[in-house]
Amino acid sequence: MLLKWNTLSAAPHRLLFFGGLLQLIITISWWSIELAGRYTDMWSPLSTVIPSTWAHAILMLYGLFPFFIYGFLMTTYPRWMRGKEVPYHRYVITFSLLMIAVTLIYIGLFSNLILLEAGIFLLFIGWSFGFYSLLQVYFQAPTRDKYYETILNIILLITCLNVLAVFIWLISEQPFYLNIAFISGIWLYSIPLLVTVCHRMIPFFTSNVLLIYQIVQPKWSLPLLGICVIGHSVLELQNQLAWRFIFDIPLMLMVFHHSYYWGFTRSFSNRLLAVLHVAFLWLGIALLLYNIQSITLLFSQQLILGKAPLHAVTIGFVTSLVIGMASRVMRGHSGRPLIADNLTWLCFWSVSVIALFRISAELPISYFFGIQFNLLSSLMWLIFLSLWSIFYLPMTTQPRVDGRPG
Numbered sequence: 001m002l003l004k005w006n007t008l009s010a011a012p013h014r015l016l017f018f019g020g021l022l023q024l025i026i027t028i029s030w031w032s033i034e035l036a037g038r039y040t041d042m043w044s045p046l047s048t049v050i051p052s053t054w055a056h057a058i059l060m061l062y063g064l065f066p067f068f069i070y071g072f073l074m075t076t077y078p079r080w081m082r083g084k085e086v087p088y089h090r091y092v093i094t095f096s097l098l099m100i101a102v103t104l105i106y107i108g109l110f111s112n113l114i115l116l117e118a119g120i121f122l123l124f125i126g127w128s129f130g131f132y133s134l135l136q137v138y139f140q141a142p143t144r145d146k147y148y149e150t151i152l153n154i155i156l157l158i159t160c161l162n163v164l165a166v167f168i169w170l171i172s173e174q175p176f177y178l179n180i181a182f183i184s185g186i187w188l189y190s191i192p193l194l195v196t197v198c199h200r201m202i203p204f205f206t207s208n209v210l211l212i213y214q215i216v217q218p219k220w221s222l223p224l225l226g227i228c229v230i231g232h233s234v235l236e237l238q239n240q241l242a243w244r245f246i247f248d249i250p251l252m253l254m255v256f257h258h259s260y261y262w263g264f265t266r267s268f269s270n271r272l273l274a275v276l277h278v279a280f281l282w283l284g285i286a287l288l289l290y291n292i293q294s295i296t297l298l299f300s301q302q303l304i305l306g307k308a309p310l311h312a313v314t315i316g317f318v319t320s321l322v323i324g325m326a327s328r329v330m331r332g333h334s335g336r337p338l339i340a341d342n343l344t345w346l347c348f349w350s351v352s353v354i355a356l357f358r359i360s361a362e363l364p365i366s367y368f369f370g371i372q373f374n375l376l377s378s379l380m381w382l383i384f385l386s387l388w389s390i391f392y393l394p395m396t397t398q399p400r401v402d403g404r405p406g
Contacts, residue, residue, distance in 0.1 A: 188230070198276070
């Protein structure tokens with residue numbers, strides 16, 4: 001048992017990805033049970049101390065993805081800035097805080113509001129300690145160019161405050177704080193963090209695979225990203241949904257521009273590279289849906305797409321990119337070839353199908369065919385991402401196949 005712990009805790013990505021893989025299964029297992037209770041006669045939905053839809057959003061945004069975010073950044077920060085590795089005790093404490101937090105959240109969700117509040121507050125502490133650990137690498141690293149890391153640090157600070165906003169909502173019952181956490185969680189955390197990582201890594205990875213490739217990383221991209229996500233957030237907070245296209249159209253054009261110049265079509269010569277390009281393209285598709293929604297709302301006062309754009313972001317873009325990046329990190333840092341085997345390829349594409357089904361749940365097609373696409377998408381998530389998690393879990397608990405440390 002000690003040997004397995006020593007192997008599991010030998011590197012930040014091992015321990016934190018292990019927690020993330022478990023969360024992928026647990027979070028959607030509960031949500032599938034919840035939806036089956038809603039849409040079938042098999043059982044009644046489980047009773048929760050806060051509305052289950054809100055709990056689902058909180059767990060997905062702040063209880064699932066931090067394991068992958070910190071597992072990735074604690075691995076890459078030292079390499080990007082030629083700094084010292086994150087000390088063992090810091091990433092173990094980060095993992096422990098996050099794991100205890102989500103455990104308390106699950107227990108509290110079904111039993112006691114005070115336990116839920118304690119879990120959310122501990123989640124805030126876990127996020128903050130992970131951020132503190134990255135800051136130590138950032139300030140001590142000798143590299144002068146810390147452009148990407150500075151942007152990521154700002155985003156992580158905002159995210160810590162978002163988790164605190166969830167806690168304040170729980171104890172104050174003021175919906176403003178929950179609204180802040182949800183809107184900011186998508187537009188000031190998920191999208192800018194992952195686009196910044198893509199801007200840093202996709203051209204780099206692509207240049208290592210494709211011949212005669214020119215790296216395109218425009219200096220204007222991330223400032224434009226910042227303006228657009230802040231503008232979108234302000235409009236959503238003011239409930240001016242019809243005018244979001246003012247900021248979403250430029251952001252959409254930027255994403256499509258980058259997707260083209262980063263070599264989307266050529267990336268399919270390498271499946272592990274292609275998954276990153278496909279995931280990034282999903283953001284452009286999501287923004288296209290947001291623009292259709294906003295412009296239609298401006299002229300007809302109808303939200304014709306419902307939550308379809310939101311799930312194109314959270315499933316199509318965020319989940320796809322997490323699967324793609326995590327697969328690459330776990331394969332490379334376990335000494336395995338950087339290739340997408342058939343199971344990884346299948347599970348990755350299942351995420352796009354899941355996104356399409358969840359989008360369909362918001363459209364008239366759902367009523368026309370009488371299919372509960374929402375339930376179907378959650379069951380597909382449960383099946384295929386459980387397969388992916390079970391396949392990759394041993395890479396976090398077993399020694400590297402090449403015999404190297406780490």
